[in-house]
Amino acid sequence: MVITAISPEARRAWEAAAAVPDPEVPCVTVADLGILRDVAIVDGVAVAKVTPTYSGCPATLAIEMAIEAALLGAGFVARIERVLSPAWTTDWISAEGREKLRAYGIAPPEETSGSKLALFGEVTVHCPRCNSTATERISEFGSTACKAQYRCTACFEPFDYFKCI
């Protein structure tokens, strides 16, 4: 039997799992990023569906373990299911998550993932510090798989940009 988010138990499980921070970008939670897809109570077990951001994201296992630990901590018997399809997209980052990223100094993705502009890297990125559009790309790749390196030519701050995929 599957009880969806309507039941108080499932809601409590969701809240426990959703509060887990991303290990690489701890200002946002797994729910903000949209990588926690669903939490359901199935035959008394809290089943959390999680989707990886990038194929080789080294944080995937750590995230799954943290969610499992959070559910165990909330008193549930827990199981993690890794879901590949549909593939995660930056479109699933919530509006609140985007605001948290910006406040943390990471520019959130600018276009929707289907955008041709995003695919060819021709997007205008706003500086998370001064909001200027006078920014330039330093490198396609940053400190984690999901980020690129930019710099602002108005306030001269270098910053991370959360790539749009």
Next chain:
Amino acid sequence: MALFDAVLELADDHLVLGHRLSEWCGHAPMLEEDLALPNMALDLIGTARTLYDYAATLEGQGRTEDDMAYLRGEREYRNLLLCERPNEDFAQTMLRQLYFAAFMHPYWQAAADSADEVIRGVAGKAVKEMAYHIRHAGEWVIRLGDGTEESARRMTDAVEALHIYTGELFEEGSAEGVDALPSRAAVKPAWEAIIDHIFGQALLSRPVVQYPQTGGRRGLHGESLGHLLAEMQSVHRAHPGATW
């Protein structure tokens, strides 16, 4: 077991090329590339892991992704010869990446409609990563091809060295008639269009290859694969069954 063989071939391509890129870690000519190359390696190895896991499931003999990666010898590896080519210089590394990504991007696009759920999931994720690899490697091919006399010479040498391995990309091999996966031969026009687009800007010309080098799909590899596997597998083989 045609699907098993075809999935294993794809997994081998990704692992071997991913391992090659990882060899640049700590050796790249600048910090940005020292981040970029292992990042791309992670994309490829991540895809390989999912594919090995799927191949092991299809086989149903209790093997795991680690068994597939660490406990097969070079004759059992079915990767493209292109993927095992040594890094040599930056021009060869970037051209090899462009050749591979320009094949995988349209391939995964075609696989997005597969009736096979795992393939669809892998494709949906990898297609975006391959677009990124094309862009990054393509920029370098253009920068070096249309650069200094020295960089242009090296890029031309890279085309000379690697183009003979590209014919193998389009061999159907064991994927012949496998419904879950796209035709490899059908990807050729899209691949050529991407290469021509970039070569046009890089002042390079796409050679016509009379006799392509093939054999990887049959387990017939160059000397360099054995060295790669020896390095990659030695720890696992020295400590059988160790987990962490």
